[in-house]
Amino acid sequence: MSIFVDDDTRVVVQGITGGEGKFHTEQMIEYGTNVVAGAVPGKGGQEVAGVPVYDTVDGAVEAEDADASVIFVPPAFAGDAVFEALDTNLDLVVAITEGIPTQDMAKVNKRLSETDTRLIGPNCPGIITPGEAKLGILPGNIFESGDVGLVSRSGTLTYQVVSNLTERGLGQTTAIGIGGDPIIGTSFVDALDAFESDPDTKAVVMCGEIGGEDEEQAAKFIAQNMDTPVAGFIAGRTAPPGKRMGHAGAIVSGSGTGTAQSKIDALNNAGVPVGDTPNEVAEYVEDFL
Amino acid sequence: MRLHEYQAKDVFADAGVPVPESHLATTVEEVVEAVSEIGFPAAIKAQVHVGGRGKAGGIKIATSEEEARQYAEDILGMDLKGYTVEKVLVEEGVDFENELYVGITMDRGEGEPVAMVSTEGGVDIESVAEETPEAIAREHIDPAFGLHPYQARKVVYDAGIPKDVAGDVASILSTLYDLYESKDASEIEINPVMVTADREVIAADAVMNIDEDALFRQPELAEMEDEAAADDLEAKANEYGFDYVRLSGNVGIIGNGAGLVMTTLDLVDHFGGQPANFLDIGGGAKAERVANALDMVFSDENVDAVVFNIFGGITRGDEVAKGINEALESFEEIPKKVVVRLAGTNAEEGMEILNTDLVDVEATLEDAVQRAVENAQEASQ
Numbered sequence: 001m002s003i004f005v006d007d008d009t010r011v012v013v014q015g016i017t018g019g020e021g022k023f024h025t026e027q028m029i030e031y032g033t034n035v036v037a038g039a040v041p042g043k044g045g046q047e048v049a050g051v052p053v054y055d056t057v058d059g060a061v062e063a064e065d066a067d068a069s070v071i072f073v074p075p076a077f078a079g080d081a082v083f084e085a086l087d088t089n090l091d092l093v094v095a096i097t098e099g100i101p102t103q104d105m106a107k108v109n110k111r112l113s114e115t116d117t118r119l120i121g122p123n124c125p126g127i128i129t130p131g132e133a134k135l136g137i138l139p140g141n142i143f144e145s146g147d148v149g150l151v152s153r154s155g156t157l158t159y160q161v162v163s164n165l166t167e168r169g170l171g172q173t174t175a176i177g178i179g180g181d182p183i184i185g186t187s188f189v190d191a192l193d194a195f196e197s198d199p200d201t202k203a204v205v206m207c208g209e210i211g212g213e214d215e216e217q218a219a220k221f222i223a224q225n226m227d228t229p230v231a232g233f234i235a236g237r238t239a240p241p242g243k244r245m246g247h248a249g250a251i252v253s254g255s256g257t258g259t260a261q262s263k264i265d266a267l268n269n270a271g272v273p274v275g276d277t278p279n280e281v282a283e284y285v286e287d288f289l
Numbered sequence: 290m291r292l293h294e295y296q297a298k299d300v301f302a303d304a305g306v307p308v309p310e311s312h313l314a315t316t317v318e319e320v321v322e323a324v325s326e327i328g329f330p331a332a333i334k335a336q337v338h339v340g341g342r343g344k345a346g347g348i349k350i351a352t353s354e355e356e357a358r359q360y361a362e363d364i365l366g367m368d369l370k371g372y373t374v375e376k377v378l379v380e381e382g383v384d385f386e387n388e389l390y391v392g393i394t395m396d397r398g399e400g401e402p403v404a405m406v407s408t409e410g411g412v413d414i415e416s417v418a419e420e421t422p423e424a425i426a427r428e429h430i431d432p433a434f435g436l437h438p439y440q441a442r443k444v445v446y447d448a449g450i451p452k453d454v455a456g457d458v459a460s461i462l463s464t465l466y467d468l469y470e471s472k473d474a475s476e477i478e479i480n481p482v483m484v485t486a487d488r489e490v491i492a493a494d495a496v497m498n499i500d501e502d503a504l505f506r507q508p509e510l511a512e513m514e515d516e517a518a519a520d521d522l523e524a525k526a527n528e529y530g531f532d533y534v535r536l537s538g539n540v541g542i543i544g545n546g547a548g549l550v551m552t553t554l555d556l557v558d559h560f561g562g563q564p565a566n567f568l569d570i571g572g573g574a575k576a577e578r579v580a581n582a583l584d585m586v587f588s589d590e591n592v593d594a595v596v597f598n599i600f601g602g603i604t605r606g607d608e609v610a611k612g613i614n615e616a617l618e619s620f621e622e623i624p625k626k627v628v629v630r631l632a633g634t635n636a637e638e639g640m641e642i643l644n645t646d647l648v649d650v651e652a653t654l655e656d657a658v659q660r661a662v663e664n665a666q667e668a669s670q
Binding site for chain 2: 020075076098099100101102103105106107109110111125137138139142152153154155156157158159160163180182183207209210211212213217233235236237238239240242243244245246247248249250253260276277278279
């Protein structure tokens with residue numbers, strides 16, 4: 001079992017003709033993902049990596065029966081691309097694009113709340129169910145199929161933790177990068193909720209970082225609703241207030257909200273051990289299983 | 290990107306928000322000239338990105354030319370919480386009866402902007418929010434529609450703003466929302482809005498943070514970026530297009546991906562060192578970018594040793610290794626010891642290419658950080 005994606009997921013790639021879109025479409029197909037169509041305005045009728053391209057997402061969905069989309073559209077047009085995807089009632093939209101203006105995402109978020117579609121991202125590496133499908137840019141070779149669910153705000157930190165898990169023989173059910181922006185679709189709570197309902201997920205790793213209060217919300221959710229054990233990691237303990245640490249959402253406010261300490265405390269209070277190093281997180285998971 | 294007060298006030302004034310008369314000055318003589326035009330009392334305000342400037346001695350009120358000269362000498366060049374003051378804003382002193390607060394920010398939890406108004410202006414609004422949250426009235430804004438005029442009035446009434454100025458404050462709030470939206474601000478605030486004896490309202494301070502991800506469609510604001518930079522190294526990082534934050538330690542850090550770079554900083558601290566910076570080369574960096582990153586970190590005179598940590602997803606280890614070689618082979622003597630850890634995509638190819646005469650290599654994140662911390666300790670002795 002897995003959450004959100006599996007080998008039945010039929011994917012349309014928005015922005016498939018761009019450099020990134022083309023490269024990662026090839027990588028996704030090589031991994032075994034069922035990429036059925038591309039969508040790029042003005043490029044309808046072309047073919048990329050053996051996949052037919054349509055002018056609109058609607059056209060692609062109608063012709064190829066897609067139920068998920070991955071977005072590799074440049075930031076200036078990516079907000080529009082998410083709207084287009086939301087208007088076709090897909091089950092899942094994964095927005096990889098980094099650098100979408102926050103106010104564009106605020107408008108997207110409003111529309112999202114009126115639909116049944118799940119949005120993952122933006123500014124995320126995507127989602128992978130090892131051995132079945134990956135939607136995004138995660139390097140497939142570091143993942144192994146197994147019992148651990150993983151949810152993270154950061155891409156490369158996910159790879160680090162996954163490699164620590166895989167080295168110990170701890171494979172993954174599904175790994176999700178939820179994205180480093182201030183406004184994102186799927187939250188920690190959404191992902192944790194799904195992992196809790198997945199009988200194959202025996203333990204969960206959540207990798208948070210400074211900024212916002214999503215980790216604190218997650219801690220509350222874990223304490224109240226989860227039987228599956230969770231281990232945590234929080235990046236940004238040394239981040240100074242008021243500075244954006246790479247991710248648009250990774251910022252401790254002047255008054256000190258969104259600090260690593262506040263998140264670590266919240267998780268510890270919910271019974272979640274938080275590793276000082278990524279390797280320590282893998283050790284906690286090993287102890288759980 | 291945070292605008293300086295003088296930059297934000299220019300933006301506010303252009304939009305019709307009343308601001309005091311002011312001149313920007315970089316020398317004592319310019320300050321004296323400015324006060325002679327403005328008259329007394331005049332405020333001399335350090336233009337640095339530091340909260341609580343007044344308490345730290347960065348704002349003085351001059352009532353005579355001698356005082357103005359004295360304060361200008363005191364403030365220009367002073368170190369304010371780690372930032373050197375290079376510019377001051379010389380501004381007419383406003384005789385006020387009340388100090389109010391208005392601001393708009395993004396409520397991340399709700400995913401929509403929120404307008405905030407309070408009669409408790411002129412003090413640190415975040416401590417007001419903590420101690421007496423009921424003193425701040427809030428109104429969430431549907432980003433699809435913007436701030437309706439009734440909402441601006443409502444939040445002003447809810448805050449208990451005096452009736453005779455409520456209309457003017459609501460109007461300022463509406464203008465601020467227009468700016469928030471049209472300029473892609475992430476935060477905009479006036480603290481305080483001063484109410485004069487004549488019951489006029491005026492923006493005595495101005496805070497405006499711009500969403501860096503929206504600068505591509507804000508060319509006028511993008512031009513302000515260099516001037517807004519906190520120091521030379523941050524300006525250089527803008528030039529190279531790096532996400533860079535300077536800290537006060539001596540271990541330089543380069544990596545890919547925000548979360549992993551933050552983690553590398555944290556581990557430096559965990560193993561007893563002090564991080565000098567955050568530098569994210571981003572995804573898919575080519576050799577030239579890697580060399581630029583080393584140049585950035587070497588330019589920081591506080592740095593005694595460097596750790597280069599890459600976990601390649603879309604970034605390729607061979608490209609990183611090429612960049613490290615190119616950068617280091619250009620030196621007769623490597624200025625600071627560099628520890629490299631490569632993992633992920635093409636890491637093996639990278640390890641073959643990497644000139645290990647020039648760098649230390651470690652296989653794990655923990656070992657690489659520990660080695661760099663040791664190198665820094667040795668170099669600083």
